[in-house]
Amino acid sequence: MTADSTHDPVVGDALAERMLADLPRLKAEITARLMAEQPVYRRLPAEQLEHDVNRVTEQSLRGIAQSLRTGEPLAAPWRTFQRTSAARRAEEGVPIEAVVDAYYLGAQVCVDFLSTELPPDQVGLAYRALLTGLRVTVAEVTAGYLEERQAQIGESGAARHTMLAALLTGTDILTAARHTGTALPPAYLVLALAIGTHRDESRADVDTAVAARRKLRRIRAELDRLIGRPVLARLTAEEGLALLPRTDPDADFGSWLTGAMADLSRAAQVPLTAGAALCAPEQVPQAARLAAEVRETAVVFRRPPGAYLLEDLLIEHQLTRPGAARDRLAALLAPIAAHPDLLPTLRLYLQSNLNRRTVAAEQHVHPNTVDYRLRRITTLTGLNPSDHADGLRLTAALAALDITARAGR
Secondary structure, eight states: OOOOTTOOHHHHHHHHHHHHHTHHHHHHHHHHHHHHHOHHHHTSOHHIIIIIIHHHHHHHHHHHHHHHHHSSOOOHHHHHHHHHHHHHHHHHTOOHHHHHHHHHHHHHHHHHHHHHHSOHHHHHHHHHHHHHHHHHHHHHHHHHHHHHHHHHHSHHHHHHHHHHHHHHHTSSHHHHHHHHTOOOOSEEEEEEEEEOOOGGGGOTTSOHHHHHHHHHHHHHHHHHHHHTSOOEEEEOSSEEEEEEEESOTTSOOHHHHHHHHHHHHHHHTSOEEEEEEEEOGGGHHHHHHHHHHHHHHHHHTTOOSEEEOGGGGHHHHHHTSSSHHHHHHHHTTGGGTTOTTHHHHHHHHHHTTSOHHHHHHHHTSOHHHHHHHHHHHHHHHSOOTTSHHHHHHHHHHHHHHHHHHHHTO
16 A cells, blocks of 8 residues: 555644654543443453553554554554454454454544544544554454454364364374374373463453453463474363473473473463373373373362372372272261361361461461360261371361362262
């Protein structure tokens, strides 16, 4: 596209300076109008409004100002920025009509501003620049949005889905790799993730589905960054499974995994707990089951966020395996199940290394109340929490009760 033949550089510079001088006010007004007139924007997480939406608004206004100066349509960097931003909105599930309407609403705010600020002979020039910019913007935004949506269901996404399914079922792995163009690594590090809840997912004034999708997008992006290419992964808001290729299965990956989990948690902005297992490609089904069991064990025993191998939780893992022993362990606590104060007191007492004062402080009761509850637990179960052997049995019983409850959800 060529420059507008009616463009006056002096007037254009003046218009651009006037817009940039009022940039904070224009940006605030556009955001306020979006919140007032588009319900989807009212329910976006605050993080998204404060960073992404405001950033897009500011960059678009600066692009318009540049067009006013030059008389040319939006330059390539602004068009690329808008296309990328639209792709992110598509990934987060924001409707395309809401994305496009935001740009029209922003243009309307600019028109209202310029109408009151400019002499009549300059209004036409400003309107023409705005319309030209809007035409280019809508084209870029629509293209970026649709490209992302097509990518989500397109060939590359289907190939990854096919390869992941083949690895998890253990059937026709080599055929699937050949058809999808996947180079199988010597080994996979299988991560079974327990994904924490982002604060925006608990807010009544935020669209929790959008907040959850943003969290998952951050996790996927960080996984891809850590490996340097798209990772085979299946994620929900609460948990996920990722296969991380390892070119040297004999190398010690402990410190790398610790750092990777810290990076993932930082990117997701939520705590992450993972069970991990290293395996050859044909062993992924068994490794995925083991990693999920290790994850459940870490969660049940309330281990801190991070990654755990079976070797880290050998005793705990064995205590939570299905069978008659687990059922009988859980049954040891049946006599106190009807007493709402006793189970929490027992759990905290065992976790605090038998410190009754810590329990009293946590539960906001007198230490004598803790002593009374512990005596009641002993009377009802026949097991003394302060006794070493009985304490071990009660710890195992709590784990069995927790894992049984999780399995029944």
